[in-house]
Amino acid sequence: MSTGSADKDADMVSGINNSRHRLGLDRLPPEVAHIFSTPSKRIHSGDDLSYFLSSTAYRDLTVWLLQLNRSMFPTKTSDGRLDTCSLTSPPTYSANIDNLRSMLGTLSALIEQAPPSTGPRRFGNVAFRDWHRLAESEADALIRKHLASSIQAFTGEDPSHSTALTDELKAYLMGSFGSAQRLDYGTGHELSFIAFLGCAWKLGAFVDGEERSIVIGVVQPYLELIRILILTYTLEPAGSHGVWGLDDHSFVPYIFGSAQFGPMIEPNDYSRPVPTEGSLRTAPSPAAAANKTRTLNYKDDNMYFSAIQFIYDVKKGPFWEHSPILYDISGIKDGWAKINKGMLKMYAAEVLGKFPVVQHFPFGSLFKWDTDPQAAAEEKAKSMHAQQQPAALVSKDVPVPGSGVGTAAPWANSQPAQRGMIPQMENSTGVPSTRAPWASSGRGRGRMQAPSANGDPATAAPWAKRDMLR
Helix, strand or coil: CCHHHHHCCCCCCCCCCCCCCCCCCCCCCCCCCCCCCCCEECCCCHHHHHHHCCEHHHHHHHHHHHHHHHHCCCEECCCCCEECCCCCCCCCCCHHHHHHHHHHHHHHHHHHHCCCCCCCCCCCCCHHHHHHHHHHHHHHHHHHHHCHHHHHHHHCCCHHHHHHHHHHHHHHHHCCCCECCCCEECHHHHHHHHHHHHHHHHCCCCCCCCHHHHHHHHHHHHHHHHHHHHHHHCCEECCCCHHHCCCCCCCHHHHHHHHHCCCCECCCCCCCCCCCCCCCCCCCCHHHHHCHHHHHHHCCCCHHHHHHHHHHHHCCCCHHHHCHHHHHHCCCCCCHHHHHHHHHHHHHHHHHCCHHHHCCCEECCCCCCCECCCCCCCCCCCCHHHHCCCCCCCCCCCCCCCCCCCCCCHHHHCCHHHHHHCCCCCCCCCCCCCCCCCCCCCCCCCCCCCCCCCCCCCCCCHHHCCCCCC
């Protein structure tokens, strides 16, 4: 990111556009022949990371995440009633969503066939490798069974094409459940599952307007399975910042959960970006997340509080001590929409923009290692984070200098229609972040304070001030 770009207002929302047409992740046209390929590792160095940030894969991952995020905001029904988003009052699921839910149920049942080892160990339980082998042996059949119509639509009766597509989907599915080698799980694996669902969307497995059902009906059960795996096999955090990370293992529940408590939006007016301040009138205060008792009241309805409850289940001690970032965020006064905005920026910086997280993400024909044609050509400066990566030979996958490859966020020069439809995540190539990215860049770590005597959490988070994000 150039110095000028870094100094610009860090708003993730583009200007309002007159068009009301829905835009999101593009689907593949079934009538056009498509060559599927097994995804492979392409990010080996800081230069590769810079290229990734201007790739079509990065653009598609971002558009898909923002598309899902928008669906989780409360909306108004045609008869004027408020349609809130609750895990306990899910929408009606389509056959394909039910199929994916069934697939996750099958994978969960495999845990019984791989009980945790009782032998001595220092880190994760080695029995996780047994579960992972079982899951991998079942993956082909599960994909062919539960996404049969989509596979048939794109491969017909050609067994080689069917195998190629299944292998591409399998790479993202199996990348979603942690590393059998390292016995760990982190946000990079979570990203792989979001990509798996993005692949299914591209193949026409879901219809427009089904995004909320995808999050509640598939993403949440996936997160619940992951929590069972973590507890059963004591999986280590992958690429964690330790106490200064948002969460040891997950990120997306904080994005989608904060959207659930955001202000109401018009369901079919895609010309308006999602709000960046305010809350649903009936939403709890963000401070409730720092209160163990109040968290219990919301954990079954809301993804944010469901994730917070898991932290309470696995960690001991005061919340402000073991989860200082989340504790600081609980002090934000401008509502859940502001938290949602900050979470999206933090995801861009701490997940999509971090080499240790995305280095294992594979690229195939559905999430391509190609230059995004919409990326701003003039923004060629490498990210500060990429410059801090270990020196390496120039990757054979990175175009030579002068090819016009930029490192700007791919929507930096997107068409006005696209920019107006979907809120935009801040370029992930800015100043390295060790705290919530909506903190003032001119200040160091906020000084944490223990809860006050009356039980209300106190916070010194610099972004709790109203003017920090304006």
